[in-house]
Amino acid sequence: MYQPEDEQRLSLWAKELLKSSNEDVQTQLDMLRSVINYNDWKYYVQDNSVLADVEYDTLFKQLKELENAHPDLITADSPTQRIAKGLSEQFTSVSHLVPMLSLENSYNAEDLREWDKRCRETSKESEIEYTVEPKYDGAGISLYYEDDKLVRGATRGDGIMGEDITPNVKQIKSIPLSAALSKQHIQSLEIRGEVIIPKDTFKNYNEQRIAEGLAPLANPRNAASGTLRMLDPREVAKRGLSAILYHVSYHTTENNVADPEVMQTHYGTLEWLYNIGFNSPVKNMKRCKTIDEVIDYVLDFEQHRDDLPFEIDGMVIKVNSLELQDRLGQTTHHPRWAIAYKFKARQASSKLLRVEFQVGRTGSITPVAKIEPVPIGGVTVGSISLFNEEVIKEKDLKIGDTVLVERAGDVIPYIVKSNPELRNGTEEEIIFPTHCPVCKEELFKPEGEAAWRCINVSCEAQVVERLIHFASKDAMDIRSFGDSNIRRFHDMGIVKDIAGIYKIDYEQLNGLEKFGAKSVENLKVAIEKSKQQPLNRLIFGLGIRYVGETTAKTLANAVNHLKDFQTWTVEQLCTLEDIGPKVAGSVYQFFQAHENIHILDELEVLGLTLTNQHKKDGNQENGALSGKTFLFTGTLSRFKRSDAEALVEERGGKLLSGVSSKLNYLIVGADAGSKLEKAKKLGTVKVLTEDEFGDLLEE
Structure with a gap:
């Protein structure tokens, strides 16, 4: 491992190697390994990479090719040797030279x-x-x-x-x-x-x-x-x-x-x-x-x-x-x-009162534990997802059990374990339903999956959950149309499906409790505004199984028009970044279903955007922020975060999930925390206020 004072020499080595070195094979190998190992140390330990990604990838490829041509010169500490074929089914036991004691x-x-x-x-x-x-x-x-x-x-x-x-x-x-x-x-x-x-x-x-x-x-x-x-x-x-x-x-x-x-x-x-x-x-x-x-x-x-x-x-x-x-x-x-x-415990004991079974938008049946409310880490916890039937069995949970609940940081609260030794005989078994708790259709468990599912796409619970997801902040962001209003409109028959959102008869809303003229006008404006949401938000809002926000952006950037995916094969979908066979199969099935294509046709007629405007206009590749990376932290007041991120992407910029040497700009709002401190320590990240970010956009 080279020390920081060698950085200038290593940078020169990297440039020489990238051009093509005239050194002998052993010297080239030594230089390549030194540069890559040093860059790994700078990036993974000091959060400050020396090389650009493309330079690193090029050098790593050179090293692999050189070692493949000279396998007798491969060493155990070469960066290429991090990748292994796999472990055996049985781990080998080894003795520690000195016992690892507790504290x-x-x-x-x-x-x-x-x-x-x-x-x-x-x-x-x-x-x-x-x-x-x-x-x-x-x-x-x-x-x-x-x-x-x-x-x-x-x-x-x-x-x-x-x-x-x-x-x-x-x-x-x-x-x-x-x-x-x-x-x-x-x-x-x-x-x-x-x-x-x-x-x-x-x-x-x-x-x-x-x-x-x-x-x-x-x-x-x-x-x-x-x-x-x-x-x-x-x-x-x-x-x-x-x-x-x-x-x-x-x-x-x-x-x-x-x-x-x-x-x-x-x-x-x-x-x-x-x-x-x-x-x-x-x-x-x-x-x-x-x-x-x-x-x-x-x-x-x-x-x-x-x-x-x-x-x-x-x-x-x-x-x-x-x-x-x-x-x-x-x-x-x-x-x-x-x-x-x-530190003060972020665990607490409580009593498991009952288990409710909820139907998700994809039909998955999720057991939710209702416990006696208990404060943990500054939050009162009363409901905890148990995810699936296997979790209930694995933790040996019964109604009436005293359970240990944990909440670490911002992580979802979960039940650590039950306490069988505290049972008094009044506890009851948790019976997982065989039929959907809403539409009463028989449940089905796909091979290789842990969750039971209701496969009735017309199940009222699924329809409502799909509507809620479609209108949510991270999807179409329809303000004034939250969970309670969606459930209310669905029960009244005002909105029966996604397309129905854009067919609301606003005259019907006059006189409804909590729906005065101003509320109706706000809802109308929000629904009309949602028609202009970019393609990636629509894709995410459609609720295609396994497709999250990041995958939705990948899909949106791959086509000119959303219905282009009708002609794509699973193999073609797998060529997209971070899309594997499972996701590709789900996307393929969605676009082969006639009812889904009918919904897309209907939404387009109603005025929604099914085209990739960025790709069509060429804004991303040649945008003013092309090649620049951004991250937002803290509470923004001038911009809504999703809008600010969209403005960056519209101009060709790229969003990162964390602070590293790859980050160019950190935009900070109120109560910015560790990301700001880390950026200051790095010294290579430009920190902007919201107003300065606005000025950058205008430039």
């Missing part, structure tokens, strides 16, 4: 003061310097390096034995395949850490699962743990895992030389690891001279925990001196030189 927990300032007192009394030290770092809410791992190369990655397991998951660990690009350990005369090294999924990545992944009709993953911690044990490393690579390494548990030096100066303290060790390419917690760590300083820091950090891009559930306090750590020692359960301060 003693504390929940208040007095616990920390008592621990500090024990440390000072045991060590006979009057003052002790401590380090404080986040306690990451992920999955524990252990990495073993030898002769500068990553040899093995393992799960925590039972603390003594873990599972060998080396191929999966190699998919995590914040974990270097090689590191310059030998520069400090380190011959072997075992490092402990946590695998996490960033909040934005987790949110986007769950949105994709929901669009595909799958139950969202419960929380980032479970998602990270489950991903590490997947049998296909290619699937692991898709999850966007990151790793933070926070402890050196074991090391040996070359020829038994003395430990390097950088490994005299815990902070120094993690700072050294960060500088040679590992993602360590140093950016969020603090060294404290007294326990009162520790307490102030952890209490302040708890107030800002949601500003971090990942979940944490507390802080870890450690004795900084490694020599003093050795003197303090450990019990069979935990080290005496470290303690975890746990």
Whole structure:
């Protein structure tokens, strides 16, 4: 791993390699691997890429072609070796060189003061310097390096034995395949850490699962743990895992030389690891001279925990001196030189009162748990989706159970488990219906799916849910036409289907309760305005199974007119970005159904836009913002966010989901949080107010 001072040289190497190098094969390979590894470190650890995407992809392709031509020169730490064929059905158990112990927990300032007192009394030290770092809410791992190369990655397991998951660990690009350990005369090294999924990545992944009709993953911690044990490393690579390494548990030096100066303290060790390419917690760590300083820091950090891009559930306090750590020692359960301060719980117990079965717009039957309302993380929770029948069975839920409920950050509340030991015999089995609770048609479970479905497309519940989805903010955005009004109009026979929205007899609305002349006029204006929504919003509003907002944009940009998809095959659809066989099959079936084409014809006659105006006008490729990337954060007042994003795309700009070196502009509204702080740290992102964004659009 090259250090930051080598960046200029590596940039020159990259330019030379992109042109075509005259160097010998081995030198080319060394240069390519160095440039790619360095760029990975800058991007995945420091959030600041050196190379443009096209440059990176070109160099990676060159490396693969060169290695394919010279397979005898392939090395285990080459960037191409992150991709593996797969794991066997049975994970191999491996022993940790040093047991992975648990941490003693504390929940208040007095616990920390008592621990500090024990440390000072045991060590006979009057003052002790401590380090404080986040306690990451992920999955524990252990990495073993030898002769500068990553040899093995393992799960925590039972603390003594873990599972060998080396191929999966190699998919995590914040974990270097090689590191310059030998520069400090380190011959072997075992490092402990946590695998996490960033909040934005987790949110986007769950949105994709929901669009595909799958139950969202419960929380980032479970998602990270489950991903590490997947049998296909290619699937692991898709999850966007990151790793933070926070402890050196074991090391040996070359020829038994003395430990390097950088490994005299815990902070120094993690700072050294960060500088040679590992993602360590140093950016969020603090060294404290007294326990009162520790307490102030952890209490302040708890107030800002949601500003971090990942979940944490507390802080870890450690004795900084490694020599003093050795003197303090450990019990069979935990080290005496470290303690975890746990933040206030985002869990609570409640009683499961009943389960209601709701029919979604695609006919899926979703069981919803109704619990005694309980406050969790600042929100009162009374309803929790159970997703499907399998979840009920897996968690062994019964009516009347005392259940443990969790809500992490902005993640959907979910039931962690039931407590069978608290049952008194009055609990009742949850009986999943065999017929639709609304239209009474027999339910059907497609092969390979977990959800039962009502396949009656005329089912009243589905019709209403499709109407609600079509008019929603992220689809056609018809103001004044929310859930209650849609249900009311449907029950009265005023609106029976999507096309019916645009055929409303406004005279019928006069005299309706809560519908005065002004309300009727507002609704009329909103419905007329929705006819001008861009094609991607209409596609999303149609509710095609598995098609979310991002896929809708991909589809809209692929055609001149929506009905062009009538002639597309599944194979052609699969060539579009991020569209696989499942999504392609659903889209194909939608456009082969005569009733759907009839609806599209009717909507076009009624004045809706079925053409891709951007493609037709050529605005996107040659737009004023072409080649520029944008992200919005905070509460906007001058613009509605969806409108602002549409203005960017109309002018050829591209929207990103997170702050990175690829981002050109961050537009901030009120109460901007972690995205703004990250952009400031990067130093390469231009931060604009709403007014400045408006000026940019006018320019």
